[in-house]
Amino acid sequence: MxxxxxxxxxxxxxxxxxxxxxxxxxxxxxxxxxxxxxxxxxxxxxxxxxxxxxxxxxxxxxxxxxxxxxxxxxxxxxxxxxKLKMIPLECVIRNYAAGGLVRRLEAKEGTKLTPPVFELFLKNDKLHDPVINESIAVAFGWATQDQLNRMRELTFHVNDILTKLFDKAGLLLVDFKLEFGLYHGEIVLGDEFSPDGSRLWDKETRKKLDKDRFRQGLGGVVEGYIEVAQRLGVPL
Structure with missing residues (x-):
């Protein structure tokens, strides 16, 4: 190839x-x-x-x-x-309050959310990825209701799988975003899953091991990513 x-x-x-x-x-x-x-x-x-x-x-x-x-x-x-036909939406699951949710609602960072919160964002840098709802997504033709239902179902399934995986590594899966596309008509998970698009904290100390180290000027960004990878057993 x-x-x-x-x-x-x-x-x-x-x-x-x-x-x-x-x-x-x-x-x-x-x-x-x-x-x-x-x-x-x-x-x-x-x-x-x-x-x-x-x-x-x-x-x-x-x-x-x-x-x-x-x-x-x-x-x-x-x-x-x-090769997927990407859907211009981001599906976000929040297991703990952090980032934009804290800013929007003046919530306390680290508050456990029960049940987890599902949010939908339009993928548009110019508009700063605004929060939208399913009705807006359907009305503008970005996705059908059936596609949205499948995306939400898969996002919660991913959360169940990865929450357990990270927990075994002594990590909290605080939140993450997923993107989806169509492959021969089927909804398929696309783009990537990494510390760039998720928040990962040490379960005991709540030390941040994700991109927030860059956003918040904490330093040791790559070192944080490596620590998460090593705990999971990712071959580096």
């Missing part, structure tokens, strides 16, 4: 076409950004760690019956994935 032109360049990944019309290559860069790209830094090994982390998680999810975009780990920073 031959790697061809760059099709899309996001904040931390690039997507390349291949000689196989049904496959793409995701290239995980070392770019780390916040505030929709207003602040960008290069962090050595970050792309490699996220690539391997994502491969590990997606394989775990596949084993548990979640259909994913992931195909194979190609190189240090690259993975081969199925």
């Amino acid at each position: 031959e790697k061809r032109e760059e099709l899309y360049r996001g904040k931390a990944k690039s997507v390349f076409a291949t000689s196989d019309e049904d496959r793409l290559i995701l290239y995980f860069r070392n770019d780390t950004s916040m505030k929709d790209g207003e602040k960008i830094e290069q962090l050595e090994r970050k792309g490699e760690i996220n690539n391997r982390f994502n491969a590990f998680i997606m394989q775990k999810l596949e084993e548990a019956g979640i259909p994913t975009q992931f195909d194979t780990l190609l190189s240090t920073n690259e993975s081969v994935v199925k």
Whole structure:
């Protein structure tokens, strides 16, 4: 399979076409950004760690019956994935109050949410990924109600699987975002799962081991990612 032109360049990944019309290559860069790209830094090994982390998680999810975009780990920073027609929405699960929920509701960070909170966001950097509801998503044609139902079902299933996985590693899965797309008409989990798009805390100390280390100027961003990966048994 031959790697061809760059099709899309996001904040931390690039997507390349291949000689196989049904496959793409995701290239995980070392770019780390916040505030929709207003602040960008290069962090050595970050792309490699996220690539391997994502491969590990997606394989775990596949084993548990979640259909994913992931195909194979190609190189240090690259993975081969199925070509999806992406749905421009982000599905977010919050198990504990943090980030935007704390700011919007003036909630206490770390409050356990029972049951977990499900939120839907429009994927749009210009609008700063606004919170929307299912009615808006259907009215604007971003997804059908059946697709939204399936996305919500899969998101909660992923939460059940990963909450247990991280708990065994002594970690709290605070929250995370997922993106989905269509593959031959089927809703499939796409994009990535890594500490870039999730919040992961030490279960005992509540030490932050995710991208909040970058957002909040705590330092040791890559070191935090590596600690999570090692606890999970991700081959680095």
